[in-house]
Amino acid sequence: MKMDEQTYGLEAIMKGRVATYALLVRLYRREVDQELLDEMCEMRFPVGVGNTELDEGYRLFHAYLGTVWERTLTDLAVDYARVFLGNGMNAYSAAYPFESVHTSSKRLLMQDARDEILAIYRANDLSVPESWKVGEDHISLELEFMRILTERVLRALRDEGENDMMSLLRTQYNFLMDHLVSWTPMLFAEMMKFAQTDFYRALAHLTAGFLATDREFLEDLLDEDVLDESLLAEDVSDEGLSDEDVSDEGLSDEVLSDEGLLATETGVVDD
Amino acid sequence: MVDNTGDGAGGGTAEGGRHIDLEADYDPLAGDAGDALDGEEENVAFIGFIEHQVEEALDPPSESIRPPEERIADLLASLPNQKDLLLKIIGYCREARSPGEVDAFTVELQKTNKSVYTPVILRKLLEDSGALVYEEPELSASAPGAAEARQANTPVPEMESDVAAAMSAGLPDDEQLYLVVEKRVEGTWLSTAAALGILDALDPITDLRALLAAEEKYSEIYLRILRYCAEEPRTKPELNALVDDDPLLQSPRRYSGAFIERLNENGALEWKPRWATTAAGLKLLREHDRAEGS
Structure with a gap:
């Protein structure tokens, strides 16, 4: 990679990735509030970006946000609960946003996927805050992981740490392929089933489209040699973790580094 | 489909034996089982109400079929503590009001009538009951298909x-x-004719007269409270001290709260933020004083 020629363009792309991941994290984390709604109403939505999912997501968001009125926040809160929380009757009552639900045979929380996710967070010097009371394989945390790593890529880019940057990008690609890309299509299908507002239908389309384009972007950035299977295996994020690292107790405070996964009151994690 | 005749549409075997035709589309309603019911449809029973109310089951009556007068009355009765507030909003929206105007009006009223209901939710309750309508703005000025x-x-x-x-x-x-x-x-909120009809038909004096007539034994207590609060707004302890020791309230034991509540429900007392006699309450007092004088 020729950093001198590409740094400027890459930096802009990485900033865009950070912003998009941050928005998605927020939208999945909890209901829309007035501040977020106002911000979204100020956004511009591109037309004809070349990805049908993205186009549909942008179109639906634009159409819905053009109908905002005094009861929109209530409508969205109701739909958020309908889509992601459900009535709790069974494992099929909502589009549960946890990887374990979609990758375990009985659609249970806290299964193998959650343990793997915890291990990956820890391997990357990240931990989940105590205020986080649900499974760590929640889509918003997985997206937050991608956001944080993208920020690290940005820093590496600015510091001209090419090796660090490529390593981070490979970690991102592995995580994307092993986790987000593998289970979110099922989540999006269920979101389309349960959502009764175009807002959350748009979110499903937008996330699907963004993850697809992000995957293509990472594949373009990491050439075929880098994506060699052996190299991927070597770079797997949970390398060298002991069983203690993947305990039900979560990650110990000791793991928290200056780049630790931190919690804010809103539950959005940051580094 | 399963063909037992050997001459089915799918073509049978030469022996006319049983075979499964994988080519033909399966129709669960076709075949022998369906034929067996021919001429016996009158014996077919349905479970539950569907037998007699098929159309209703397919298209259940919606709440909006009930007249708005009934629904508004139900709303006011189900939220006695908010009744006065709801009626004032209806009165305020006699003229078209923007959501912001109604918000400000409601918030002002809620300073002395705490509620978990936000102005938006109160308007939703009123709209659902048929008391308010949201007048859409010119659609062409908004996003396509906004309404x-x-x-x-x-x-x-x-x-x-x-x-x-x-x-x-x-x-x-x-x-x-x-x-x-x-x-x-932004659109505007407007009270419906049904809601305004209910509001205009309200006659607190009649309700108060009925209250005093129904509880004639305690009419003096009611009037004493009204007079006391007409002088200046009073706190609950002051009203306790006014009537709780009255011999009339000793057996059966009653307290000021019961009387305050009834006077409040009937529009004679209001909290702002102490108990004060309303215009209707003052009118009742004048009426009573005239009757006493004559």
Whole structure:
């Protein structure tokens, strides 16, 4: 990679990735509030970006946000609960946003996927805050992981740490392929089933489209040699973790580094 | 489908034996089982109410079929503590009001009538009961299909119109087009004729007279409270001290709260933020004083 020629363009792309991941994290984390709604109403939505999912997501968001009125926040809160929380009757009552639900045979929380996710967070010097009371394989945390790593890529880019940057990008690609890309299509299908507002239908389309384009972007950035299977295996994020690292107790405070996964009151994690 | 005759549509075996025709489409309603019921349909029973109310089951009556007068009365009766507030909102919206105006009006009233209901939710309750209607603004000034798309499950406009909207925003063809969210033009809230009919028909004096007549034994207590609060707004302890020791309230034991509540429900007392006699209460007192004088 020729950093001198590409740094400027890459930096802009990485900033865009950070912003998009941050928005998605927020939208999945909890209901829309007035501040977020106002911000979204100020956004511009591109037309004809070349990805049908993205186009549909942008179109639906634009159409819905053009109908905002005094009861929109209530409508969205109701739909958020309908889509992601459900009535709790069974494992099929909502589009549960946890990887374990979609990758375990009985659609249970806290299964193998959650343990793997915890291990990956820890391997990357990240931990989940105590205020986080649900499974760590929640889509918003997985997206937050991608956001944080993208920020690290940005820093590496600015510091001209090419090796660090490529390593981070490979970690991102592995995580994307092993986790987000593998289970979110099922989540999006269920979101389309349960959502009764175009807002959350748009979110499903937008996330699907963004993850697809992000995957293509990472594949373009990491050439075929880098994506060699052996190299991927070597770079797997949970390398060298002991069983203690993947305990039900979560990650110990000791793991928290200056780049630790931190919690804010809103539950959005940051580094 | 399973063909037992050997001459079915799928073509039978030469022996006319049983075979499974994988080519033919399976129709669960066709075949022998269905034929067996021919001429016996009158014996077919349905479970439950569907037998007699098929149409109703398919298209259940909605709440809106009930007259708004009934629904508004139910709402007022189900929220006695909010009744006065709801009626004032209805009165305020006799003229078309913007959501912001109704918000400000409601918030002001809620300073002395704490409630978990936000102004928006109160308006929803009133709208659902048929007391308020939201008058849409000119749709052309808002996003395409705004009014229709407000409701859940309503299709949003097609891409072509969105693109057209972006184009009309002045973006050149050779650059990336963006959809810009146009702020929806605000509508207005207006009270319905049914709600205004209920409001105008209210006669607190009649209700108060009925209250005193129904509880004649305690009419003096009611009037004493009204007179006391007419002098100046009073606190609950002051009203306790006024009537709780009265011999009339010793057996059966009653306290000021019961009387305050009834006077409040009937529009003679209001909390702002102490108990004060309303105009209707003052009118009742004058009426009573005239009757006493004559």
